[in-house]
Amino acid sequence: MVEINWTIRALDDLEDIAQYISKDSEKYAKITIQKLFNSPDVLSQNPKLGRVVPEFKIETIREIIKGNYRIVYKIISAKSIDILAVHHSARHLSADDL
Numbered sequence: 001m002v003e004i005n006w007t008i009r010a011l012d013d014l015e016d017i018a019q020y021i022s023k024d025s026e027k028y029a030k031i032t033i034q035k036l037f038n039s040p041d042v043l044s045q046n047p048k049l050g051r052v053v054p055e056f057k058i059e060t061i062r063e064i065i066k067g068n069y070r071i072v073y074k075i076i077s078a079k080s081i082d083i084l085a086v087h088h089s090a091r092h093l094s095a096d097d098l
Helices: 008-022 026-044
Strands: 003-006 061-066 069-077 080-088
Touching: 003 026, 008 026, 008 080, 026 061, 026 069, 026 080
Parallel strands: 003 080
Antiparallel strands: 061 069, 069 080
């Protein structure tokens, strides 16, 4: 089984998303963050489940889509994945976002 590690950057992204959504609904913010946080769990059994991020075209940098968000991760080894960012799909993704 693969260990999933959240980077500080990715956790900060979740916090920013929660703050933004909570302006309209604290309840929906909590639900959304919980779904985003739990989504990468499927990667523990199949780390290559996500697609290669089109902006980078690097085999080890992949993403899964959850609602309007891209959860970008890097396969570090056969036993480790780092969640790099949680990014709104309407925004352009650059190396500065990771």
